[in-house]
Amino acid sequence: HHVQLQSEALKEWKQHIEPKKNDIESIKKDIVSHTLETLCRNPYNLDKMAVYQATAHAVRDRLLEDWNLTQEAIHQQNPKRCYYLSMEFLIGRALDNALHCLEVKDAYKQSVKDLGFSLEDLLEQERDAALGNGGLGRLAACYMDAAATLDYPTWGYGLRYQYGIFKQIINNEGYQTEVPDYWLNADGNPWEFPRSDIKYEVQFYGYVATKVNEKGESRMSWEGGDKVQAMAYDVPIPGYDTKGCGNIRLWSAKSLKTFDFASFNDGDYDRSVADQKNAENLTSVLYPNDNHNVGKELRLKQEYFFVSASLQDIIYRFKHTNAAWKEFPDKVAVQLNDTHPTLAIPELQRILVDIEGLEWDDAWDIVTRVFAFTNHTVLPEALECWSVPMMEKILPRHMQIVYDINLFFLQKFEKVFQNDRGLLNRVSIIEESNPQQVRMAYLAVVGSHTVNGVAALHSELIKTELFSEFIKYYGPEKFINITNGITPRRWLYQANPALRELITETLGSKKWVTHLDELKNLKKYAEDKSFQKKWIDVKLQNKTRLADWIKTHLDISVDPHALFDIQVKRIHEYKRQFMNILSVIYRYKNIQLLSAEERKELTPRVVIFGGKSAPGYYIAKMVIKLITTVAQVVNNDDSIDNLLKVVYIPDYNVSLAEIIVPASDISQHISTAGTEASGTSNMKFVLNGGLILGTVDGANIEIRDEIGEENIFMFGTLSDKVADIRHHQKYHGVPMDPNLQVVLHAIQAGEFGGFETASVFGPLINTLTYGGDYYLISADFEQYLDAHDKVDALFKDKTTWAKKSILCTAGMGFFSADRATREYADKIWNLKPFTIEKK
Template sequence: MVGKTLRLKQQYFFVSATLQDIIRRFKKSNLPWSQFPNQVSIQLNDTHPTLGIAELQRILVDEEGLLWDEAWDIVTKTYSFTNHTVLPEALEKWAVPLMQDLLPRLMMIIFDINLYFLQKVERVYPGDRDRLRRMSIVIEGQPQYISMAHLAVVGSHTVNGVAALHSELVKSMLFQDFVEYFGESRFTNVTNGVTPRRWLHQANPRLSNLIASKLGNENFLKHLNELTRLKAFAAEPTFQKDWMEIKYQNKVRLANYIRAHCGVDVSADALFDIQCKRFHEYKRQFMNILGVIHRYKRLKALSPEDRAKETKKVVIFAGKSAPGYYIAKLIIKLINNAAVVINEDPDTAEYLKLVFIPNYNVSLAEIIIPASDISQHISTAGTEASGTSNMKFVLNGGLIIGTVDGANIEIGEEVSEENIWLFGALTPDVEDIRHDQRYHSLALDPELDLVIKSIQSGDFGEPYIFEPLVSTLTVGHDFYIISKDFPAYLQTLAAIDVAFKDKSAWAKKSINAAASMGKFSSDRSIEEYAQRIWNIEPVTVPK
């Protein structure tokens, strides 16, 4: 409770301070309040700053003396809302008693916002009390809760998702009632982007300089679509050699970092397979480590002669979990326990290394991302809003293994299917799969079952430690459908092993993929917000 109280105080402090500064500057213009939305646009980046809607209403009514309806018209023309998740547990809710204790006036305002909103809904759908319950900002119960996502939708003029699939799920899963009431025009998509100045030029200066020398200038850093000109050189042996030499040097840099900070020697000649992102069950680092253990067991079973034919691989994890996320911490524990066994096995150490890089942060990402040969973006279909690490990896010439989820879909459309490996169940099928697993007692995939039995036998530490983790697949009915996707996952990894052996073809894939990333610039993303949501015009910068 202490942590929640502190978080609510922090949220209110930041939104209130921001609004006070905005209003102070607006007043210097001597414009009437009716002009405020023409001068100010506030984008809610997920639900965390949503208190700002009630706070602006409070300031306008209590401090500036505006009538309620006049103030609310200004508020709803000022705010817009970006949703970043379809996971119910990630949609913020605050207990009414807590808010009444800390923010009593804002709580009164939110109750009034909800009352007036539901009265309007009832006029459109008379007698539909279940609809009123579903759309209410106040969630009834003991205690009552405030749905910050509903407050954000009601108090904003535009709601957007951050990838094409995600934006459709926002409309069909999260806010279907609101779409019916407000109309589809209120809901739109703005696919995420990353800045090439940070994630190419700064993180990978050698590659940036090579591209500039080939294209004749650095215009691509501001106009990322110009990268498409690289496709003309993708099959050129000299350019492939230069491109892959830079990749090799970046792998050497990461290998040196791993040796210094993790005490593990890895070869830059091996395939670097990387998954670095926040640890969560839906992102399925668990499936990745289960796949690594499967690979280890398969290598152990091979004769030395057959083992020598295998693609050498270094699997790298990095990322953090929420402090209280026990299952995520168990996944990290399993990775580290498995790494000790795998890295010290003389039979397989030449062909497989496993590394968990601790203390992951953005600066470390600048070392990791340019070194990837393949990166994993394997969330359960329909759970990842967009992702941006996938864009960063491909921009640096890394290829992707991923599910048909988030921005992977749009990346696949841009790079073409021969330069990306997609696998797994599709979003429309996920609920049926979950239903079958829960009610029809489906057996685990046989290959996955062998891995689970290895963990349960104590091969990677005391079995009782990992029992809660294993139980997510068994008594937990495998909510993130790892068993269903595991065979396709292993087949796709095997196809990548084969592809990596053809160095020229791999280099061509890498170049063509990076050259196709023009769409995924943050410049394009911000321009779409400016034109379609904020309604602002570009300003010519004086020379």
């Protein structure tokens, strides 16, 4: 750290700085001065990007006032703080969100207009901060929004990837291709603050030696190896209706080695910059896998780099308060967002024992009172395991510590359960495979005081399946549920202005924005004809907005009066987009058979898909190819009277979700029961008055309980039956649903893209037959088609549909990220809000 200088004069002069004003004249002046001074552009040399940047800078100045106020308040009050460690933050765009949170959007709109521009145009200039894969990263962003809004002294820690999740392109053949997402382009990112004063060194490789410390005790010491520097970048997170402002601190890797002049002079140019490039590579790219662990060395290094820098920073701040180590758990709570930051557990133990000289048991007591762990998946392929030889090479001291943590844990375990080798093997942090593996989820359980799942069913499943053996030792209290939540600011207030206005006008205040339970007061209007009419009109506006987007970007015409049926999420076998497109083929073939009379009875449908596949996930990529191929055929078939359209929206991301989510009549959340831990887009759709077609899985179940089972279309095998069916299939083959059989034949017969393409789909179809239909598509198909029929029938009854749609929104109070964050604060972090002025 830099030498910190104090300046009384500066403190004094600070008093003379006027707070920024939010009237139109002041805003215009600020935008112009940022244009001229910050950007050095002039009135005859402008473009939308420049004006966006200038506007963003003006807003950021306002945010920074709150940011500074917040830091001062927390510094003075010195409360317990919470740190949310997450390898992913899927933030999306910042400008519109900040304008809403600061409640200055109208003033900015007018100011920008006066200067000759349209605010909506400028908002489109901003690149999404897409530092996450899907639900897990977006959840982290929602929780940061809630923590800021509720004035919790909470910071996020993450990595500043230079490339976020790739940009998806659907090529002319209908396949996904990937383009790097260089979001930190030459224009610069006005939403981050480089902190060149906040840097730490992070070590890799090397060896372990014994050393005698100041007290004359012998301690292990991690020596040698490579060092990389972590530099902080702060991203302010606006809160709503408060002067508090949150923060996400992202680490970027820099080389500690300077330019190698010797190689340069030898003419070896590549070599002269190799070290720099190598170090910086560490944080260059986000791994693009959702719910899938690949076990790459660079990823392990990212995880340690992240954890090491974050802990150094947390400890630096703690030491500034001159408190003793034993007070650390009273001042610091650390939440591990999935297993990705689990190395923080052995790392803190190492710091306390090797560097700070604490005894093992005292250190371990501190560690286990600081950390808590959120599990987000039970899928075996998603659970992180690191090979022991790789860990030994990159983190030799941590590997020893993990062995010791495991040894002491197993010793205690064995005292309770004697002579059960099998059981000890099953709970061991080390898996005795070849090579051995470190089971990160087990390490996280052993090193945390509380483990939580993310929806009721999921939290049960981790108790009865994933961590069932641990319950025997710890008892059930250590394992709790905190059902996920979403921020109503971005996902209703910002994304759905028409509904925002209708709700606010109807309820007579904006209280719902921070007290989402208030939405329950909409229930009494559910059968009110004139309210229903307004409600339907809002939905139509939002569908028209999406239809326009589809026309402009994809040149497909869709009728906003048709039923909009949407499934947008990462492409994964367990999410069963495959089942969806198979049912679309069934629908298409059915329409072909109908007479003109029968067709009049049919509800026109627009089936919309969106989502990225991991670049190396072959089957998921085939699913995309099948969807785009079916879309080609269906959309160009004039004989079906526009009764069906299929749209694949490329490059699904947060900003597109803001347009798509408010426009659904039906959204699909149809994972095989027991596989989707929670889902969070289900909450977003229902909050915006969309009905769900879903399985009895994840948070769908609690959504049903909150909004009423008559307001949701549910179907499919229940989670406790899945294992039996799989077992049965293994020995008796897959009983193929007859309607599904017809659909598969149609694909195989080349009805979609001809024979050549049909052969491409072979491996995809095989996932239903050879070795069993693991995700139960055949088993659920009939019920799925029935559910679709019910949807069709109900959509004709506009009044009943409107009533259900209203009751959907009205019942969603529970799913606010504010409720979820409060639960974390109360049940896990023992955290209280700090005191700061309201807006």
